[in-house]
Amino acid sequence: MRALPDPIPADFVPELLNIPAACRYSGFSRTAIYEMGRTRQLDFRKLHKRTFVTRASLDRLITGLPPAPFTTAQAAPKLILFTTNHQRSHAQS
DSSP: OOOOOOOOOTTOOOSEEEHHHHHHHHOOOHHHHHHHHHTTSSOEEEETTEEEEEHHHHHHHHHTSOOOSSOTTSOOOOOOOOOOHHHHHHHHO
8 A cells, every 4th residue: 555645734835836826826916927927027938738837926026026115014094075066966866
């Protein structure tokens, strides 16, 4: 009887990620992943018909992003909505 291989740890991330896994790992959309691959910001690898993104290129891209203009401790800028007189007149009737 063969021994079962050791289970993969839950926090293990492979060196190559398929597109859906790259989206989950990075938080980028599928379209953004493909666009960043097209512009050579991400490294793609092909295995038969499947496309993979290297984890190293995702990590490099993410760590190279500029910091946000505000931190979570600060309040985000508030969105102010303006209504036109036309909208106000319909709301009153």
